[in-house]
Amino acid sequence: MTERPAAGTARAVWDALDRVKDPEILRPITELGMVRDVTVDAAGGAEVSILLTIAGCPAARRIEADVRAATEAAPGVTAAEVIVGVMSTRERQAFIERVRGDRGARPQQFGPDSLTRVIAVTSGKGGVGKSSLTTGLAVALAQHGLAVGLVDADVFGFSIPGLLGLSRDGRTEQPTRVGEMILPPVAHGVKVISIGMFLGDADPRSTAVSWRGPMLHRTIEQFLRDVWFGDLDVLLLDLPPGTGDIAISIGQLLPQAEVLVVTTPQEAAADVAVRSALVARQTGQKVIGVIENMAGFTQPDGSVLDLFGAGGGRLVAERLSDPEHGTVPLLGSVPLSPVFREGGDAGAPTVLTDQADPAAAEVIRIAAELARSGRGLAGRSLGISPR
Numbered sequence: 001m002t003e004r005p006a007a008g009t010a011r012a013v014w015d016a017l018d019r020v021k022d023p024e025i026l027r028p029i030t031e032l033g034m035v036r037d038v039t040v041d042a043a044g045g046a047e048v049s050i051l052l053t054i055a056g057c058p059a060a061r062r063i064e065a066d067v068r069a070a071t072e073a074a075p076g077v078t079a080a081e082v083i084v085g086v087m088s089t090r091e092r093q094a095f096i097e098r099v100r101g102d103r104g105a106r107p108q109q110f111g112p113d114s115l116t117r118v119i120a121v122t123s124g125k126g127g128v129g130k131s132s133l134t135t136g137l138a139v140a141l142a143q144h145g146l147a148v149g150l151v152d153a154d155v156f157g158f159s160i161p162g163l164l165g166l167s168r169d170g171r172t173e174q175p176t177r178v179g180e181m182i183l184p185p186v187a188h189g190v191k192v193i194s195i196g197m198f199l200g201d202a203d204p205r206s207t208a209v210s211w212r213g214p215m216l217h218r219t220i221e222q223f224l225r226d227v228w229f230g231d232l233d234v235l236l237l238d239l240p241p242g243t244g245d246i247a248i249s250i251g252q253l254l255p256q257a258e259v260l261v262v263t264t265p266q267e268a269a270a271d272v273a274v275r276s277a278l279v280a281r282q283t284g285q286k287v288i289g290v291i292e293n294m295a296g297f298t299q300p301d302g303s304v305l306d307l308f309g310a311g312g313g314r315l316v317a318e319r320l321s322d323p324e325h326g327t328v329p330l331l332g333s334v335p336l337s338p339v340f341r342e343g344g345d346a347g348a349p350t351v352l353t354d355q356a357d358p359a360a361a362e363v364i365r366i367a368a369e370l371a372r373s374g375r376g377l378a379g380r381s382l383g384i385s386p387r
């Protein structure tokens, strides 16, 4: 890397490049050592050499385009050429240390001392909309300016990449690997990692992941250790439905995690939802609230159709409230909404595309309440990272 000159057009280009962020790390490429050299000839022709972590890294095209646009916009530049190179092993090691803040051997990123608020989303039954709500909450929290990470730990039904538009035609966006560090793709401001990103060329639509408990535990452990999330305000985890191995692993790996329980208004769903929350509680996690999903749907004539009955959310909240654990609130009731479902199917979260949709509006309201309340966000310095 060359030094940044004190003045002149080359200096202006360096300054412009300070505003180009690596799309996965969300930090300026100048700070990450990704700019090798900037030269500008007498006619204002600029040549910028950048270094990528690995050849053909998924973000390469975007970085190149952003560098070109920033260079062309720098005062005094008449033409821009971008030369893309790849880091040497030593440069890559320096990059990894810069990204991690050179903390040496990494312990797990979200240990009990971490300022990141960890929220695990669980449900008793499958198909109650847990993944859709987790995705909506993550995107809505990112809209509040929070640094948000999302771990799709639903190994049997990983649907998060699709809901966030990271999976198309059976191909799921891959994380970038730099050494043993894994950089999660970023979608709508959320850093996302999913088991569905580790299937290689297999089509996730037709690939069954059947892993036993220890393997699941190791995978989640690896997600929490090797996936570089940076300083997060909130980490959301989408757990598989039920009371299985993953819930117990999360309890061991992230004992400070808070738990949100998703259920439908159906009374029959309430029993299993309560049971999944009790398992989380047994591992020391705090149940912070219940969200009812697929609640009454307002029809065009204004009448409400309670397709799945009513009252399940309140019932679960009441059954989880007791003198020892205090009141577990019903945080909200998200109505059935065809628009909300279509947004998920299209990978375009409705909390961004149609905020007036009743389901999206309720998710946005719940996210605002979560952002205002709770462990990590009340009265603590979180170093919220502006983007």
Ligand SMILES: Nc1ncnc2c1ncn2[C@@H]1O[C@H](COP(=O)(O)OP(=O)(O)OP(=O)(O)O)[C@@H](O)[C@H]1O
Pocket: 123, 125, 126, 127, 128, 129, 130, 131, 132, 133, 154, 157, 158, 159, 240, 241, 293, 294, 295, 334, 335, 336, 337, 338, 340, 341, 342, 344, 345, 359
């Ligand atoms: N409020 C809603 N209105 C309409 N459709 C919804 C709503 N919430 C979720 N859905 C739809 O219900 C289906 C199941 O949702 P989702 O995959 O989020 O459930 P899940 O509980 O995560 O399931 P699993 O844990 O089995 O993977 C999806 O097609 C989703 O689009």
